[in-house]
Amino acid sequence: MTTGERVKSTVTHLLLIFGVLLSIFPFYWMFLMATRTTPEIFRYPPALVPGSHLLENIRNVFASIDFWGSTWNSFLVAGITTVLVLFFSSLAAFAFAKFDFPGKNVLFIFLLATFMVPGQLSIVPQFAIMAQLGWVGTLQALIIPGAVSAFGIFLLRQYAEGAISSELLDAARIDGCGFLRQYWNVAVPLLRPALAFLGIFTFIGQWNDYLWPLIIMINPEQLTLQVALSQLFGVYATDFSMVMAGTLLAVIPLLIVFFIGARQFLADLAAGALKQ
């Protein structure tokens, strides 16, 4: 390396590290506040090292909201939705990618067109429909409308076209496999990387959803974690350290899910964006 290159590389790293610090800092700040008492937080100058009140703050969170109940609700909603999305989307994507049937192109273009419709366009009547169905305040109101995703079908179809060889399907057909057996025994194993990406993506999206659960979950004991957190903030706005302890607890599961799938996730995300 010449001196010029070394300087350039050092400058690049310094700039990038500065960006990383800005990306990470709010998490560190959250952690700091979660370990201190509220009066300590409001002291000037602000302390930049952790305190010793983390457990106490966490105990206060548990006393103020039904933390485990709302976490369980979030987990159920995100988990069931993810399984349904993966199943229905891969089934449809496989049919679109590898088979011919009358109306296929028109149906697929229609599916793509639904990308353009913003969710908030139909949010008011959706609430009315849920009220008619008697689903207001139930978990299925959060799960069912999102059980298949056009994005998921699109993504898996793109992937399936390359990943599933037609010869393999022909062989399965000759062995007497019907559509479902071909789907389950041939397509699903080959689609696994794309399914992993879609699964993480869907789970995180559902876990973080706020507007729809806020509208539909009307009783305090049925809240999802995000809505419960927001209530914690609304009622105990002055007890920042406790709010931050709750926030910390709510962020950890997501970070774990993300770190498990991070590399796969980032590679596929970039690839998906380019194809669009």
Add this chain to the structure above:
Amino acid sequence: MTTTPIAAPEKATPPPATPTKISRRRELLSLYLAISPFYILFAIFGVFPIVFSIYLSFQNWDGIGDMQFVGFAQYQFLLSDPQFWKVLLNTFQIWIISTIPMLAIALVVAFLLNQQIRAKGSYRIAYFIPNVTSIVAITLIFGSIFSNQFGLVNAFLEWIGVEPVQWLTEPWPIKIAVAAIVIWRWMGYNALIYLAGLQAIPNDLYDAARVDGASWVQVFFRITVPMLRPIILFTVITSTIGGLQLFTEPQLLLGNAGGPGSEGQTISLYLYQQAFTLNDFGYGAALSWAMFIVIILFSIINWRLVQGTGTRGLRIRRGARS
């Protein structure tokens, strides 16, 4: 598996083992069943609500009692509603002060990440973390960082000798605070999308520039930016759609009314307030249509702008090369 010897020669001829009409019909049935869940759910929770929301936007309805037909009076009211124009302007202002810096920084970060450096994978993960964390959590954290009296930002300003700012009560500071959350959350996401685009640019272009002795800045503006045009368009459109639907950040930071003087109330937040806290469902539906039209208009304008400047740039480059 005992059939393998018989099946093997058949493999050369494409038609399936039993090409009868019945088996084809059964296959078609399973294919249509396989794609049907999306269409059924979209019909119930997508198409029907959209049609219903057109109908609803011509009615006055509190969600419980009878609907009352008001026709275009609803839209006349909307167009003469000062609060509608106010929230439209707010949304637009927040969108501008978040999207432009966000995409500009993202482009620079992507450019840096595309250099020949070590630890690329770790950088990518670090830059993506803000995007996967809960918006609710993040807004609460930023709420404390921007807090008027004891917030970290004000502590910092005081430390460097600048007057503290009333972040959550003054018109522009409110918008800057909301925009800061948006930028923080989406910068890395856009940077990674740009990075993917950059990696598709052939290396010889950079090599040629290096041979010609081009500087960093020249490479960035003469090669990186023009080559990324379609991807920049993609990110501009997605951030327009996202930005015009902004809800969680202002709602949590400032409440349903969007803070003092409604300075932080966005269209989405106004829609939520009208429909779900004031039970004016008809007006909520009309607002959602207004929002839809604004999103479409903005997307077209953006598409025109980015596409337009892009082709001009391309022509100049072609001219320069010949």
